Amino acid sequence: MLMRLLLLVLPCVVCQCPVGQRATQILLPVLHKYYHAGDLNIAGITSQNYVLSHSITFHKAPSPELFDDIMVLTQHYQHILALVFTVKEINENPHILPNITVGFQIYNSHFSASWTYLATMELLSSWKRLIPNYKCDKNNVVAVIGGPNSNVCLHMATILGIYKVPQLSYGSAPVLDYKNQDAFVQQMVPQGIHQYNGVLHLLLHFRWTWIGVLYLDDDNGERFVQNVLPSFSQSGICFDFIQRLPKQGFSNAIETLVEDGIKTYKIISRNTSNVLVIHGELQTMSILILLLGMPEYLGMDKSKGKVWIMTAQMDFVSYSFKKPHDIDFIHGAISFAVHSKDVLGFQTFLQSRNPTSEKEDDFLQIFWEHAFDCSLPKPNIDIMSGRTCTEKEKLESLPGTLFELKMTGHSYNIYNAVHAVAHAAHFMYLSQSKQRQIGKNEQQQNLLSQVSWQ
Numbered sequence: 001m002l003m004r005l006l007l008l009v010l011p012c013v014v015c016q017c018p019v020g021q022r023a024t025q026i027l028l029p030v031l032h033k034y035y036h037a038g039d040l041n042i043a044g045i046t047s048q049n050y051v052l053s054h055s056i057t058f059h060k061a062p063s064p065e066l067f068d069d070i071m072v073l074t075q076h077y078q079h080i081l082a083l084v085f086t087v088k089e090i091n092e093n094p095h096i097l098p099n100i101t102v103g104f105q106i107y108n109s110h111f112s113a114s115w116t117y118l119a120t121m122e123l124l125s126s127w128k129r130l131i132p133n134y135k136c137d138k139n140n141v142v143a144v145i146g147g148p149n150s151n152v153c154l155h156m157a158t159i160l161g162i163y164k165v166p167q168l169s170y171g172s173a174p175v176l177d178y179k180n181q182d183a184f185v186q187q188m189v190p191q192g193i194h195q196y197n198g199v200l201h202l203l204l205h206f207r208w209t210w211i212g213v214l215y216l217d218d219d220n221g222e223r224f225v226q227n228v229l230p231s232f233s234q235s236g237i238c239f240d241f242i243q244r245l246p247k248q249g250f251s252n253a254i255e256t257l258v259e260d261g262i263k264t265y266k267i268i269s270r271n272t273s274n275v276l277v278i279h280g281e282l283q284t285m286s287i288l289i290l291l292l293g294m295p296e297y298l299g300m301d302k303s304k305g306k307v308w309i310m311t312a313q314m315d316f317v318s319y320s321f322k323k324p325h326d327i328d329f330i331h332g333a334i335s336f337a338v339h340s341k342d343v344l345g346f347q348t349f350l351q352s353r354n355p356t357s358e359k360e361d362d363f364l365q366i367f368w369e370h371a372f373d374c375s376l377p378k379p380n381i382d383i384m385s386g387r388t389c390t391e392k393e394k395l396e397s398l399p400g401t402l403f404e405l406k407m408t409g410h411s412y413n414i415y416n417a418v419h420a421v422a423h424a425a426h427f428m429y430l431s432q433s434k435q436r437q438i439g440k441n442e443q444q445q446n447l448l449s450q451v452s453w454q
Helices: 002-009 074-091 113-123 150-160 192-205 219-234 251-270 284-298 324-330 346-351 362-372 409-435 440-448
Strands: 033-036 040-046 049-053 067-072 102-108 141-146 167-169 185-187 210-215 238-244 275-279 307-310
Touching: 033 074, 033 362, 040 074, 040 113, 040 150, 040 409, 067 362, 074 102, 074 346, 074 362, 074 409, 102 113, 102 362, 113 141, 113 150, 141 150, 141 409, 150 167, 150 219, 167 409, 192 219, 192 275, 192 307, 210 219, 210 251, 219 238, 219 275, 238 251, 251 284
Parallel strands: 040 102, 040 141, 141 167, 167 185, 210 238, 210 275, 275 307
Antiparallel strands: 033 102, 049 067
């Protein structure tokens, strides 16, 4: 079904750049990109790290001085590699898109609306030239894969929906505002209702009928409270409290985050329920760490042991922990998981990655330095602080809490999404072959010149 839908909306934009046009200067560019040209390109907009920054006052032009820190989620590097691996697998398969090369371009959106919008506009431009609607190269983006949280897909759908570009969400499903957006966004994970039924059955099985609920302060969280929790009540579940989690903001608003965190922690510790259901996304883990760490840093009484039930969207195994014991704070928690499957050759592909051979991969350097706690050589910098990377470090030496060699659920969704797009393009190619008896070169050009709905 997904492949048929993709066939209906699969675009390939072709246009020309005006002579002498210069690229628009970008004051705060996307920090990490990865590009490999092909006849057909599959784009990815994902988030490997948070950029902690001050809020923009609009009194002066934004600059990198706004950045306070970058928090790298090393587990998310596997999402990028899953897309790269799948494209490589398709190009090596003579039975899928013969005589056509599949490429990719991947952007880091930093869990930020502004960078997601910027990355989306760059997709509509030539590589490294921000001139939307003009393409001077063979940058034929046929589909965009977005995630891991719902906001990334929501923000890119705002722009890509105008161009009728098919989008595939490999993480949480976004709450779209318009029906015309929904027509071009396909979800690679099962519908949430199946998971919520699973949570309900778990509660009833153990007779946990007096619970507390924590949820993320966003559209998905509100939809969970309004549409799902009433069905829990109808099945005999009673709520001790239903509380929004503190909202992450800018680094110069940390005091507000801490104050909200203290209020939430007091609600958790003072109420009598011993079972807490947490509905959130991956960024919820950092908020949870803040909440559970408050007694130690603020001299507060620790709450009694509770059973934490986490939704699959939180995907706590994707949160990067430097040391195995750092995960002890959620010892005994129950989490639903996204389905995965071992893919032949994927682990070998991961083990072959190193900074020496992958110069075009902007994501690799920041991952490597944080994962192995060392510094890679940088141009025009003679003296570096800390230990220098040998560039011969092995990914298999990293603990599973920092980087997983086994394909995760999100990576498996990306793998399936890339194959869905490639097979849809392949069937389009076969359909044109049957309808027209033309030469190979003309046939290929006919596929590459399909114009999107505009």
